Amino acid sequence: MNQPNQTVLTEFILMGITDRPELQAAVFGLFLSIYVISVVGNLGMIILTKVDSRLQTPMYFFLRHLAVTDLGYSTTVGPKMLVNFIANQNTIPYNGCATQLAFFILFIISELFILSAMAYDRYMAICHPLLYMVVMSQKGRHKAFSTCGSHLTVVVVLYATLFFMYVQPKSSHSFDTDKIASVFYTLIIPMLNPMIYSLRNKEVKGALHRIWKNLHKLPM
Structure with a gap:
């Protein structure tokens, strides 16, 4: 009995961001810079929230794990x-593509859960001050509200990008648009998150200042 012809899939061809050779070097430099900034920013946030005693609160615990997930799926x-x-x-081997996809899904789902936990933490800090000594005063409550701005910015940017990517109507669906959106939430957002939380957060900036001063005090 004749066996039907079977094609075994061993690898995928990656289309890339652009098919114009003259742009490859410029695009490579751009994305290399984005990735390096993302790695430095997220590693910095992880180390900072770990070593600084003033950042040992639930919010910074979640922020440290958010940086881990950002670093994870951007590196994937x-x-x-x-x-x-x-x-x-x-090209990418089939097994390599499956592994990459599995880790990416793991990290992106973890990020969604972490953002939800951070939102609940901010809700508790604002609405239930008896459970959080830091917001017993008006100053502490203002601090809790100020961190909500950073969190809402991160949530809106991530969910808006995912919504645009997967809920857009078929009539306006474009492969080029998909590539831009996928680059945004795989590389741009992990770069932006540590910037948003550090530039809008006086405690993080204060911790950076203290570490910088301590480094200058070290003997040369």
């Missing part, structure tokens, strides 16, 4: 994307 995608810009053959 970023290095392979950078290699594709300089490689002659833009």
Whole structure:
């Protein structure tokens, strides 16, 4: 009995961001810069919230784990994307693609849960001051409200991008638009998150200032 022809899928061809060779170097430099800033920013946030005694609160516990997930899913995608810009053959093995997808889904789902937990923490800090000594005063309550601005910014940027990516009507669906949106939530958002939480947060800026002063006091 004749066996039907079967094609075994061993690898995928990656289309890339652009098919114009003259733009490859510029795009590589841009995304390399974005990835490096993302790694430095998230690693910095992880270390800062771990070593500074004034940042040992529930909010910064969640913020540290948010930085871990941002670092995780940007690293899942970023290095392979950078290699594709300089490689002659833009392919990825089937097993490698499945592994990359599994880790990406793990990190992105973890991020959604962490953002939800952070939102609940802010709700508790504002609406139930008896449970959080830090908001017993008017100053503490103002601090809790101020951190909500950063959190809402992060949530709106992430969910708006995902909504645009997966809920847009078929009539306006475009492969190029999908590529831009996917780059935004895989590389741009992990770069923006530590900036948003640090630039809008006096405690984080104060911790950075203290560490900088301590480094200058070290003997040369």
